[in-house]
Amino acid sequence: MEPSAHSLVICEHCDAVHRKHELARGEVARCVRCQAVLYRRPWLSLDSMFALALAAAITFFIANVWPIVTLELNGHASSATLWQAIVATWNDGVGVVSVLAALMLFFFPMLQVLLFGWVLGFLRAGRLPPGFIPIMRVLHAIRPWSMVEVFMLGTLVAVVKVGDIFEVILQPGIWAFAALTVLLALVASFDVRRIWLLKRECCG
Amino acid sequence: MSEPRISTASELGIVACHCCGQLCRHVQGDICCSRCGARLHRRKPDSLARTWALLLAAMILYIPANLLPIMRTGSLFGSESNTILSGVAELWRAGSWDLAVIVFVASIMVPLMKFAALLVLLISVQRRKAWRARGRAHLFRLVEGIGYWSMLDVFVVTLLVALVRFQLTQVDPGPGVVYFGLVVVLTMLASMSFDPRLIWDHAESVDDGKAEEVEHD
Ligand SMILES: [Zn+2]
Ligand SMILES: [Zn+2]
Numbered sequence: 005m006e007p008s009a010h011s012l013v014i015c016e017h018c019d020a021v022h023r024k025h026e027l028a029r030g031e032v033a034r035c036v037r038c039q040a041v042l043y044r045r046p047w048l049s050l051d052s053m054f055a056l057a058l059a060a061a062i063t064f065f066i067a068n069v070w071p072i073v074t075l076e077l078n079g080h081a082s083s084a085t086l087w088q089a090i091v092a093t094w095n096d097g098v099g100v101v102s103v104l105a106a107l108m109l110f111f112f113p114m115l116q117v118l119l120f121g122w123v124l125g126f127l128r129a130g131r132l133p134p135g136f137i138p139i140m141r142v143l144h145a146i147r148p149w150s151m152v153e154v155f156m157l158g159t160l161v162a163v164v165k166v167g168d169i170f171e172v173i174l175q176p177g178i179w180a181f182a183a184l185t186v187l188l189a190l191v192a193s194f195d196v197r198r199i200w201l202l203k204r205e206c207c208g
Numbered sequence: 209m210s211e212p213r214i215s216t217a218s219e220l221g222i223v224a225c226h227c228c229g230q231l232c233r234h235v236q237g238d239i240c241c242s243r244c245g246a247r248l249h250r251r252k253p254d255s256l257a258r259t260w261a262l263l264l265a266a267m268i269l270y271i272p273a274n275l276l277p278i279m280r281t282g283s284l285f286g287s288e289s290n291t292i293l294s295g296v297a298e299l300w301r302a303g304s305w306d307l308a309v310i311v312f313v314a315s316i317m318v319p320l321m322k323f324a325a326l327l328v329l330l331i332s333v334q335r336r337k338a339w340r341a342r343g344r345a346h347l348f349r350l351v352e353g354i355g356y357w358s359m360l361d362v363f364v365v366t367l368l369v370a371l372v373r374f375q376l377t378q379v380d381p382g383p384g385v386v387y388f389g390l391v392v393v394l395t396m397l398a399s400m401s402f403d404p405r406l407i408w409d410h411a412e413s414v415d416d417g418k419a420e421e422v423e424h425d
Contacts, residue, residue, distance in 0.1 A: 012231060014224035017345055018408040019216040037214050038345040038408065043229075075371050082373050089370035096369055098381040104389050105366045108359065137244050144227045148396065151359055158363030161311060164304050165295075165364070166372060197229040200243070 013042050046194055050202060053194055054128050057121035060187035064117050067180035068110070073163060075170040085177060086110060086155075112150040113188060119143055120191050123199060132207040144196050156185045216408075223248050252403035256330060262398035263326050269387045269394065270319060277382030279365050284376050291384060292316065292361055314360040315388075322395050325351040326402065333406045341411035345404055352399045358392045361385070 013022045013033070017040035027033060027045035035042055048056070067086070074083035084092070086109055094102035119139050126133035133139065159181065163172050217223055223234040225241040225248055232242050239248050252258075277289035290298065292315050299308035325347050332344060365385045372379040 012222075013229070014217040014222070014231065016224070016226060017349070017404045018341075019218055019405045020214045020408075021217055021220060021222075038342055038404075040345065040349060040404075072367070073371065075374075077374055077377070080374055082371055084367065084370035089366045092370035092373075093366050093381060096381050098383075098386050100386045101362055101366060101381065101389050104359075104393065105363065109363070141227055141244060141246060148356065148400070151356055151363075154357055154359050155363045157310070157314075157357075158360050159367060161299075161307050161360065162364045162367045162371070164302075164307050165299065166368065168302060169377070170372075196227075200228045200230075 015040055015042055043197065044195055046198065048190075048194075050124060050128055053191070054121065054124040056187055056190050057117060057124055060117045060184060060191055061121055063180050063184040063187055064114060067177055067184050070177040070180065071175040072159060072177035072181065073175055074173040075166060076173065077170050083173075083175060086181075108149055108151040109155050112146045113152050113184070115142065115146055116150055116188065116192060120194070127199070127202050127206055130206050132203070136203065140196060140199065147192060147196070150188070150192065152181065152188050153185045156181055218250050223250055251405055251409075252401060255401055255403040255406060256334060258401040259326065259330060259398050262394050262401060263323065263330070266319075266391050266394035266398060267323055269391045270323075273384055273387035273391050274316075276384035276387065278361060278384040278388060279368065279382050280380045281372070282378050282380065289382060292388065295361065311360060311364075314357045318354055318358050319391060319395060322351045322355055322399070326395075326398055329402060329407070333410065336410040338411040341407050344407050348399070348402065348404045348407070355396050355399060356392070358395070359389070362389045362392070 011024050013024045014020070015022065015035040015038060018035060018038040020035055020037040022033075022035065022042060024043070025033065027043075029045055030047045032044040033042040034040065046053070069085070071083035071085050071088075074081055076082075086105075090102050090106045090110065093099075093105065119142060123133045123136065123139055123143075159178060163174075166172070217231075221234060222231050223239075224231050225244060225246055227246040228241060228244040230241055230243040232239060232248060234248065234250055240246065241248055274292055277291055278295065279290050281288045281290070296308050296312045296315070299305075299311060329344060329348060332339065362385055365379075365381050368379045369381050
């Protein structure tokens with residue numbers, strides 16, 4: 005069992021057992037039975053992944069500090085950050101929506117960025133990241149619930165909806181969210197299970 | 209080229225960790241992954257019952273989600289309530305037909321498709337159908353991959369509530385948006401609790417026959 009344990013892969017979607025092959029960069033291995041993705045080798049190296057995670061952290065900060073858009077009407081202006089939107093829905097009595105938005109748009113993306121950065125940073129230095137196992141389990145669990153890209157499209161819809169009544173001024177927050185969408189998609193495309201391999205290579 | 213016989217992990221008495229990919233020996237009962245400690249199962253526990261429960265709850269909540277207004281726009285000329293569908297119609301009338309189509313697909317088509325797909329998957333697995341297993345596997349991955357885009361309208365309302373706060377014009381959230389958010393969460397949980405390996409468990413008897421013929425050559 006032990007020597008073969010690292011050479012076999014089991015398809016999550018149909019339970020078929022496959023022998024593992026080393027892939028070239030950017031290649032994807034698919035299940036022969038159901039064609040689900042078994043594993044992939046990313047284009048990016050550990051160093052570039054770490055750089056992306058750092059860039060995503062900075063972008064996340066900018067996206068949440070600056071307002072997203074400003075609306076103007078007859079000399080009155082109103083703008084909002086993501087967090088103000090979360091607070092406003094809470095105060096308007098739709099707490100469920102407020103909590104969902106806070107988790108899916110703020111806490112989960114923030115955790116993804118910080119925890120990826122933490123793990124990759126230590127692995128890059130050839131050290132075992134403190135808290136590695138619980139961190140990997142958190143990353144695995146929150147991944148489907150992080151929804152910055154949906155918010156980005158939602159912002160676009162919201163702007164168009166009010167565009168004929170108000171003058172819309174785009175703020176730095178919206179560009180930061182656009183950049184964060186791309187960076188987070190790249191960071192999250194990194195198969196979490198790949199990190200276990202990296203960890204074995206560098207720390208045993 | 210093609211493998212003559214596909215073995216499954218459950219035949220070999222092993223189970224792969226869904227979190228870290230580690231293979232563990234699995235005889236019976238609950239075990240934990242030897243590497244990351246995640247609880248492992250040969251198949252997701254009570255997959256069909258849980259998926260049914262979550263799916264039915266989502267389908268029930270989908271009714272108020274569509275009938276109740278998701279936001280109210282108050283202005284000098286009185287207040288106007290919008291449901292999801294009337295929001296789409298408004299976008300269309302305003303000339304943004306492209307966004308109207310996107311919102312229509314994300315808010316109305318995707319949840320309905322997801323309901324239909326999960327119903328087909330649940331019923332076909334319960335009746336132990338071997339029918340088009342690969343097609344159903346694709347269907348499952350499709351609904352799992354696109355489901356979360358339905359949160360679109362919820363986030364539109366979240367942002368508008370904070371932005372449109374003028375003396376003469378305000379946007380307030382309606383109760384429909386709460387139901388809609390819950391529908392999306394419930395359908396996501398439903399597709400997460402469905403175990404796609406069940407599709408293949410019953411397809412196996414057919415596959416086995418074919419595979420054995422190949423082996424005898
Ligand atoms: Zn498969
Ligand atoms: Zn594990």
